[in-house]
Amino acid sequence: xxxxxxxQGLECANCAAKMEKDINGLNGVKEATINFLxxxxxxxxxxxxxxDIIASAEKIIKKYEPGVIIKKV
Amino acid sequence: xxxxxxxxxxxxxxxxxxLILDFNDGQLLSNSWVVALYLLSYLIVGSDIVFRAIRNIFxxxxxxxxxxxxxxxxxxxxxxxxxxxxxxxxxxxxxxxxQSHAVNKSRKSIAELMDIRPDYAxxxxxxxxxxxxxxxxKVGDQIVVKVGEKIPLDGTVIEGNSTVDTSAxxxxxxxxxxxxxxxxxxxxxxxxxxxxxxxxxEFEESTVNKILDLVENASSKKSKSEKFITRFARYYTPVxxxxxxxxxxxxxxLIDGATFNDWLYRALTFLxxxxxxxxxxxxxxxxxxxxxxxxxxxxxxxxxxxxEALAQTEIVVFDKTGTLTKGVFNVQKIHSIDISExxxxxxxxxxxxxxxxxxSQSLQKAYSGPLDSKRVxxxxxxxxxxxxxxxxxxxxxxxxxxxxxxxxxxYSKDQTFGTIVHVAIEQKYAGxxxxxxxLKPDVVETIQKLKAAKIKQTVMLTGDEREIAAKISxxxxxxxxxxxxxxxxxxxxLEEIYALKSPHKKLAYVGDGINDAPVLALADIGIAMGxxxxxxxxxAADIVIMNDEPAxxxxxxxxxxxxxxxxxxxxxxxxxxxVAVLCLSAAGLASMWAAVFADVGVTMxxxxxxxxxLNVQNL
Numbered sequence: 001x002x003x004x005x006x007x008q009g010l011e012c013a014n015c016a017a018k019m020e021k022d023i024n025g026l027n028g029v030k031e032a033t034i035n036f037l038x039x040x041x042x043x044x045x046x047x048x049x050x051x052d053i054i055a056s057a058e059k060i061i062k063k064y065e066p067g068v069i070i071k072k073v
Numbered sequence: 074x075x076x077x078x079x080x081x082x083x084x085x086x087x088x089x090x091x092l093i094l095d096f097n098d099g100q101l102l103s104n105s106w107v108v109a110l111y112l113l114s115y116l117i118v119g120s121d122i123v124f125r126a127i128r129n130i131f132x133x134x135x136x137x138x139x140x141x142x143x144x145x146x147x148x149x150x151x152x153x154x155x156x157x158x159x160x161x162x163x164x165x166x167x168x169x170x171x172q173s174h175a176v177n178k179s180r181k182s183i184a185e186l187m188d189i190r191p192d193y194a195x196x197x198x199x200x201x202x203x204x205x206x207x208x209x210x211k212v213g214d215q216i217v218v219k220v221g222e223k224i225p226l227d228g229t230v231i232e233g234n235s236t237v238d239t240s241a242x243x244x245x246x247x248x249x250x251x252x253x254x255x256x257x258x259x260x261x262x263x264x265x266x267x268x269x270x271x272x273x274x275e276f277e278e279s280t281v282n283k284i285l286d287l288v289e290n291a292s293s294k295k296s297k298s299e300k301f302i303t304r305f306a307r308y309y310t311p312v313x314x315x316x317x318x319x320x321x322x323x324x325x326x327l328i329d330g331a332t333f334n335d336w337l338y339r340a341l342t343f344l345x346x347x348x349x350x351x352x353x354x355x356x357x358x359x360x361x362x363x364x365x366x367x368x369x370x371x372x373x374x375x376x377x378x379x380x381e382a383l384a385q386t387e388i389v390v391f392d393k394t395g396t397l398t399k400g401v402f403n404v405q406k407i408h409s410i411d412i413s414e415x416x417x418x419x420x421x422x423x424x425x426x427x428x429x430x431x432x433s434q435s436l437q438k439a440y441s442g443p444l445d446s447k448r449v450x451x452x453x454x455x456x457x458x459x460x461x462x463x464x465x466x467x468x469x470x471x472x473x474x475x476x477x478x479x480x481x482x483x484y485s486k487d488q489t490f491g492t493i494v495h496v497a498i499e500q501k502y503a504g505x506x507x508x509x510x511x512l513k514p515d516v517v518e519t520i521q522k523l524k525a526a527k528i529k530q531t532v533m534l535t536g537d538e539r540e541i542a543a544k545i546s547x548x549x550x551x552x553x554x555x556x557x558x559x560x561x562x563x564x565x566x567l568e569e570i571y572a573l574k575s576p577h578k579k580l581a582y583v584g585d586g587i588n589d590a591p592v593l594a595l596a597d598i599g600i601a602m603g604x605x606x607x608x609x610x611x612x613a614a615d616i617v618i619m620n621d622e623p624a625x626x627x628x629x630x631x632x633x634x635x636x637x638x639x640x641x642x643x644x645x646x647x648x649x650x651x652v653a654v655l656c657l658s659a660a661g662l663a664s665m666w667a668a669v670f671a672d673v674g675v676t677m678x679x680x681x682x683x684x685x686x687l688n689v690q691n692l
Binding site: 012013017033035037040042066 | 128129132133134137138173176179180289290293295303306307348349350353354357358361
């Protein structure tokens with residue numbers, strides 16, 4: 001399944017690239033993209049692992065940019 | 074943002090005061106006071122960076138730019154290069170501020186470009202009119218669109234007539250008349266009269282939402298240049314940091330007379346340039362701007378990768394009907410045998426009653442009498458040949474010469490120019506209808522200009538007869554054409570043409586997106602023309618041209634080339650300047666001031682440069 005999030009307050013493009021790389025490395029993620037310019041994150045992952053993945057993704061994002069607010073679209 | 078700016082200004086003023094006092098050589102204030110002033114300005118400007126660096130270390134994030142900037146500036150203080158320490162931080166912060174301002178601005182300006190999302194719908198409930206979110210309107214609901222409003226959902230006009238402006242979708246102002254029964258598309262603006270519309274698609278499925286989705290998600294399909302930059306960025310920072318560490322430690326130990334302070338200064342200079350920010354921001358920004366600009370011209374690009382491929386296109390293959398020609402056929406001549414011309418046309422029009430092939434459509438239109446589907450049975454469409462059906466219980470075969478040959482019916486071989494539709498009734502030849510298609514008005518010019526835009530080969534594929542294809546090809550100055558192709562042949566021919574292409578170049582196929590989905594999928598870039606209102610075409614293609622002007626193909630290619638050029642300019646410029654300053658500072662020839670320029674100045678210039686991709690009005 002695919003889920004889209006808005007990353008409010010995403011300020012650093014290089015961080016976005018690092019987040020994207022780390023989230024793509026999570027177990028069960030088929031593809032994750034973070035679009036720095038539209039501040040959108042799309043995660044495509046296996047259904048049953050989705051909740052865990054979202055939780056881990058949130059941790060990763062906060063690690064690079066603690067000010068980011070993650071909103072489900 | 075505001076707070077940030079004030080901190081930079083205050084810090085800058087304190088810094089300026091410190092500089093003035095410093096150059097006074099302790100005549101006004103003692104040296105330690107000057108140092109204190111430098112330190113104060115540093116803290117005003119950079120304390121948040123140092124704080125973030127420390128916090129991120131605890132989060133396991135060591136080599137981020139906060140940390141590197143902190144080390145570089147604190148290091149400068151330790152070797153008593155106070156002005157450098159403050160200046161680096163000051164410029165870095167200014168750069169960050171500018172960058173976030175620029176990014177926000179581009180987010181906004183692109184959002185404005187795509188500001189075609191309707192905000193509300195006037196829903197009719199009983200006798201009253203309610204302003205509701207377009208999301209809440211269901212299929213079958215009736216809405217009122219007043220003059221000057223955007224049509225919020227796709228639907229059919231059930232009351233009133235008006236003209237609508239499709240320019241938000243097509244990029245070109247062409248007012249279209251609508252009356253009761255007309256289909257209207259969301260995103261168009263109602264120009265002249267109030268209309269009531271019965272909704273046929275929910276907002277999710279409506280044209281305007283599909284287009285917005287498509288453009289917003291386009292940049293998630295990354296181009297090769299973007300992928301290259303991401304990979305480059307991943308290695309760049311660690312490599313620079315390692316070299317910096319080596320510079321600080323090794324030469325003072327190995328070279329006689331080398332002072333630790335001197336080499337540490339060089340190493341710190343390295344750290345200042347160690348962030349790949351300029352590249353990481355400006356390359357995607359170039360593509361994003363290019364895609365945004367293109368959508369304003371009625372060209373939807375479904376991914377940065379397609380824009381990149383289009384810029385490298387060397388061969389453009391066109392479908393003929395509906396792409397190069399208008400796809401509207403006019404009956405030129407009816408030649409009937411043992412039957413009146415009118416009767417022949419009547420039978421043909423009925424046989425073709427269920428077909429939406431452009432030729433069928435025009436034959437139906439040429440017949441002025443009423444069409445009655447009850448008279449037609451056993452319809453069989455034969456791809457690339459024609460149609461067989463029973464009309465008034467008579468077996469009617471309508472199609473090209475191939476069909477007649479297959480059915481063993483001798484047919485007239487009159488030398489005429491145009492598309493000939495042969496007719497056989499009950500296995501007996503009954504004559505032919507000559508029809509003609511016209512070239513689109515700007516197509517000759519477009520083909521010529523494509524050559525100037527580095528397109529080496531233009532090729533036409535058509536199911537039509539060889540003579541017609543040859544004549545059109547000559548008129549247009551095409552390099553090659555393949556005629557009399559069945560739909561399946563088109564795939565095979567495209568593979569043949571594909572083999573002629575140079576290895577790193579691309580092939581684009583332009584069609585209507587409806588009858589040629591397999592070919593569109595096979596080409597590097599599938600372009601659908603005249604896609605407005607056709608979901609299938611929008612689905613199938615990589616690049617969608619909303620209206621049906623061939624000139625837009627040229628526009629799309631030029632936008633792509635411009636975007637790519639800007640992306641590469643930024644890449645070469647940013648990497649070039651950084652490498653140059655790295656070399657100079659390793660040799661002790663560049664100061665930290667130069668390094669700050671290499672970092673912040675380059676980012677600013679690259680961002681400004683990528684904005685140029687947004688400006689595509691004259692391409």
